[in-house]
Amino acid sequence: MIVELLKAGLVALRDYVATHVLTCLVPAFLLAGAMVTFINREAILYHLGEKASKIKSFSLAGVSSFFLAACSCTVIPVSSGLYYSGAGIGVAFIVLWVAPASNILALVYTGSIIGSGMFVSRIVAALLMAFIVGGVMSAVFKGERREEQRSEGQNVPRRIIALRDLVVLALILLSLLLPNYLARGGAYVYKVLVWGAFTAALAVYALTLLPTERLKDWLRETWWFVRIIFPLLLGGVFVVGIIGKILPEDWVKNWLGGNGVVASFLATMIGAISYFATMTEAPFVKELLKKGMGEGPALALLLTGPGLSLPNWLAIARVFGVKKALVYVPTLVILGTLVGVVFGNLIF
Numbered sequence: 001m002i003v004e005l006l007k008a009g010l011v012a013l014r015d016y017v018a019t020h021v022l023t024c025l026v027p028a029f030l031l032a033g034a035m036v037t038f039i040n041r042e043a044i045l046y047h048l049g050e051k052a053s054k055i056k057s058f059s060l061a062g063v064s065s066f067f068l069a070a071c072s073c074t075v076i077p078v079s080s081g082l083y084y085s086g087a088g089i090g091v092a093f094i095v096l097w098v099a100p101a102s103n104i105l106a107l108v109y110t111g112s113i114i115g116s117g118m119f120v121s122r123i124v125a126a127l128l129m130a131f132i133v134g135g136v137m138s139a140v141f142k143g144e145r146r147e148e149q150r151s152e153g154q155n156v157p158r159r160i161i162a163l164r165d166l167v168v169l170a171l172i173l174l175s176l177l178l179p180n181y182l183a184r185g186g187a188y189v190y191k192v193l194v195w196g197a198f199t200a201a202l203a204v205y206a207l208t209l210l211p212t213e214r215l216k217d218w219l220r221e222t223w224w225f226v227r228i229i230f231p232l233l234l235g236g237v238f239v240v241g242i243i244g245k246i247l248p249e250d251w252v253k254n255w256l257g258g259n260g261v262v263a264s265f266l267a268t269m270i271g272a273i274s275y276f277a278t279m280t281e282a283p284f285v286k287e288l289l290k291k292g293m294g295e296g297p298a299l300a301l302l303l304t305g306p307g308l309s310l311p312n313w314l315a316i317a318r319v320f321g322v323k324k325a326l327v328y329v330p331t332l333v334i335l336g337t338l339v340g341v342v343f344g345n346l347i348f
Contacts, residue, residue, distance in 0.1 A: 005242045012241025012275075013234060019188055020277065023195040024074045025230070027176035030202075032081030033222030034172060037214065038165035044086035047160065052088065054138065061091040062130045065098035066107070066123075068177070071277045072312040073233050075099045077225045080319045089141050090134035093328055096316070097133055101307030102126030105180055110282045110302060114289070121299055121343055129303070129335045136331050141324065164209060168218075171202040180279075229315050236311025240275045243310070256288060259296035259348070264340025267297035268333055271304030275312075281305035296344015300336045308332060 048057045070078065075096055083092035102122055111119030161169070175198035179191035206215060252270065256263050276284070284305070285298045308329065317325035 005245055008245035009238040009241040012244065013238045016234075016237045016275075020071070020074070023179045023191050024071070024176070025077075025233075027172050027195070027199070028070065028074045028077045029222050029225050029229075030218075031169065031172045031176065032077035032225045033218050033220075034165075034169055035078075035081035035085050036221045037218040038168065039085045039161050040159065041086040043160040044082075048082075048087040048091045050088040050090075050138065050142070054090065054135070057088060057091050058094060058131055058134045061087075061094040061134070062098050062127055065095045065130075066102060066104050068095075068099040068103055068173075070099045070103065070176070071306055072100045072275070072309045073236075073315065076229055076312065076315045076319060080225065080229075081221075083320070088138060089144065089324070090138035092320075093137045093324075094130045094134040096328075097307055097332065098126055098130045101129075101303045105184075106279050106282065106306060109279050113282055113286055114298075117348065118295070118299065118302070121347060122302055125299060125303060125339045125343060126307075129332065129339065132335060133328065133331055137324070137328065140327050168202065168206060168210070171198055171205060174198045175202060184279075228318055232314045232318055233311045236309070236314050237275055240273070240310050243273060253288065253291050253293070256293045256297050259294040259341060259344025261337065261341055263294050263297045264300050264344065265333075265337045267293075267301040267340060268304050268336035271301045271306075271336070272308040272329070272333055273310050274305065275309040276305040279306075294340075294344055295348040296340040296342075299343050300340035303339065304332065304336045 046052065048061065068075065068078065078099070079092050079096040082095060083089065102125075107119055107122060110122055175195050178198065179194045182194050183190035206218075210218075247270075252266075255266050271281070281302055285293070285302050288301075289295070289298055313325055313329055316328060320328075
């Protein structure tokens, strides 16, 4: 039995490394380091910092996150890079939630295989949860002092990033997003080819036009994120593989019927613990719906499956701090359960 569990963990780890590290995590870490290096911290503070309008900053963070196709682990370097560039805690955690829970790629796929009703519900629920999460995190940690918050708001430069540096971020984003968009239905090697083309363009551009010191700063910041986050992600994925082996599938199916509190809570917890790469949650939920799963719990699982995971918990605690993880994760579990009950009984 122990050997089987270890094999399950190793298989999960092998699959994760084989299909996520190169085309997902590498550009995500590069993007995080680039944001810290190239983005004007004072301008970020002006537009997305704690003193900025919550309606403006939360809306900007929520809407822009729809276009970032990332899983719960891949998004952590991006969100933490934004946070350490000066963005408010609420903004950072909105990005942390919306990008994996309701990115445009996952939304379109959900609509195509489950239906337009679930498509629209996923958008509305993700945004509602995002604003609540952002508000909770901002309220709980409003007294937190950070070096980036010393500005008095006077003579703050409005330009967030120079055009030359913006091209760097754009090329990284293309290498992160386009493998999923352009090679969605093909073999993984096609994703690698798309990623490789844009990564090569990025390397040529950076080596040609970036000053050596700025390039070193960027790589130094990128390595910081890799060193802090990557080992925890690997350990978490290994544990999730073991959990998936232990958890009886029949038990899951029997307890997820209807739209009650228990079913929605169980669906939320299964999603919150398990690891789903973006888009993999939709076919899984569709299969459970065929076998009697309630639509409310299905929505809860669609949101928390890609939006949370055990590796995600561990990495958040390491990067943002244990206190923030202890507020963020239970808040989303409660909200996921409520969404399942409310949408299941009133919308579907």
